[in-house]
Amino acid sequence: MNEHWNISNxxxxxxxxxxxxxxxLIKAIFPSASNNDDSSFDKRGLAIYRNNLLxxxxxxxxxxxxxxxxxxxxxxxxxxxxQLLISSPPDQGDWGLWGxxxxxxxxxxxxxxxxxxVADIAQLDWLCxxxxxxxxxxxxxxxxxxxxxxxxxxxYLSLTDHQYLMESNFPxxxxxxxxxxxxxxxxxxxxxxxxLQQAITKLDQTDFQQRILVYRPxxxxxxxxxxxxxxxxxxxxxxxxSIGNALxxxxxxxxxxxxxLGIALEQNLISHLYQ
Numbered sequence: 001m002n003e004h005w006n007i008s009n010x011x012x013x014x015x016x017x018x019x020x021x022x023x024x025l026i027k028a029i030f031p032s033a034s035n036n037d038d039s040s041f042d043k044r045g046l047a048i049y050r051n052n053l054l055x056x057x058x059x060x061x062x063x064x065x066x067x068x069x070x071x072x073x074x075x076x077x078x079x080x081x082x083q084l085l086i087s088s089p090p091d092q093g094d095w096g097l098w099g100x101x102x103x104x105x106x107x108x109x110x111x112x113x114x115x116x117x118v119a120d121i122a123q124l125d126w127l128c129x130x131x132x133x134x135x136x137x138x139x140x141x142x143x144x145x146x147x148x149x150x151x152x153x154x155x156y157l158s159l160t161d162h163q164y165l166m167e168s169n170f171p172x173x174x175x176x177x178x179x180x181x182x183x184x185x186x187x188x189x190x191x192x193x194x195x196l197q198q199a200i201t202k203l204d205q206t207d208f209q210q211r212i213l214v215y216r217p218x219x220x221x222x223x224x225x226x227x228x229x230x231x232x233x234x235x236x237x238x239x240x241x242s243i244g245n246a247l248x249x250x251x252x253x254x255x256x257x258x259x260x261l262g263i264a265l266e267q268n269l270i271s272h273l274y275q
Contacts (some may be wrong), residue, residue, distance in 0.1 A: 057081050060095035065125040070179045071118055117170035124176055127164040127214040131221035134162035140272035150275050152244030157237050158271040163215040171210055173225055174199035217268045229255040
């Protein structure tokens with residue numbers, strides 16, 4: 001037992017050392033204002049790595065944030081990529097796991113001060129990417145029998161891992177759909193114009209807020225807008241509140257659990273029920 005524990009500690013220490021070396025290399029390749037000439041790496045070799053590393057990082061972020069690069073263009077996207085490498089270098093070998101802080105970085109980017117919705121669209125891209133990386137999940141049909149045999153106050157609902165909730169003060173669903181490339185008839189821009197007009201209409205609303213669900217009914221992540229009631233319901237489920245107590249908390253809302261259950265099963269939102 002102690003031998004296994006020691007091996008585990010040694011492996012963790014080795015991984016930590018590799019991670020530290022990797023981050024030191026990235027900081028040497030892309031020195032910040034506070035990290036100029038104190039590198040122990042051969043400066044003659046750093047230039048060789050710089051372009052390759054930046055190209056790899058950009059390629060990874062393009063896969064994760066396809067809508068963002070369409071919105072802000074190649075040059076600004078590359079600049080943001082470089083900044084992310086400096087501030088949050090990857091700490092794992094899988095580049096697909098890198099980029100969680102990209103939305104926050106874009107939010108603080110001076111060039112995007114007049115376009116604050118870009119950061120929220122980046123967050124939506126990130127959640128769609130995360131949804132696609134999660135394992136496939138289908139409802140445990142047998143657990144549905146608990147609805148007929150268990151008191152709802154003692155019955156809980158587990159949601160699938162590949163769904164996420166987010167809120168925005170902007171119509172980012174419409175902005176996001178405007179910049180997708182698939183599904184437009186004859187590529188004539190009719191749907192793009194339709195989504196753009198919807199976005200403009202919603203922006204005219206006072207105190208606008210959009211609640212978004214990212215989910216994966218089959219093998220592709222999808223998004224849809226939630227009502228305030230459904231967003232609250234899903235939030236309660238994510239918090240681990242029992243079905244009965246959640247329904248009590250929403251007694252004054254126009255929420256139909258039976259109707260929602262049918263939609264949830266169709267959209268693969270439920271993993272299983274348990275008590």
